[in-house]
Amino acid sequence: MVDLRGIATVRKHAEELISRRLAPAEPRNDGRQTPYRGHPVFVAQHATATCCRTCLARWHDIPAGQALDDAQRAYVVEAICRWIANQYAPDAPPS
Ligand SMILES: [Zn+2]
Numbered sequence: 738m739v740d741l742r743g744i745a746t747v748r749k750h751a752e753e754l755i756s757r758r759l760a761p762a763e764p765r766n767d768g769r770q771t772p773y774r775g776h777p778v779f780v781a782q783h784a785t786a787t788c789c790r791t792c793l794a795r796w797h798d799i800p801a802g803q804a805l806d807d808a809q810r811a812y813v814v815e816a817i818c819r820w821i822a823n824q825y826a827p828d829a830p831p832s
Pocket of ligand 1: 768786787788789790791792793
């Protein structure tokens with residue numbers, strides 16, 4: 738369960754998970770690095786097509802094979818947090 742206060746925490750987790758699992762030029766187990774259940778960030782990654790570098794390239798025009806830069810990381814984290822906020826707190830004002 739993610740309450741409104743929880744979004745800041747979710748954002749922090751998203752930043753950590755993205756930089757570890759998605760941002761490297763060649764992420765470990767790319768294509769299978771994001772579980773389908775568990776942390777809300779994982780669920781959001783599948784919902785927003787930010788789960789692997791193939792999806793990022795196909796749906797977000799972020800080329801595979803190179804590390805994500807700061808702007809791209811921020812973009813991915815933002816997409817995830819926006820989805821989670823909508824999912825769990827549709828009436829919450831944008832943060
Ligand atoms: Zn994917």
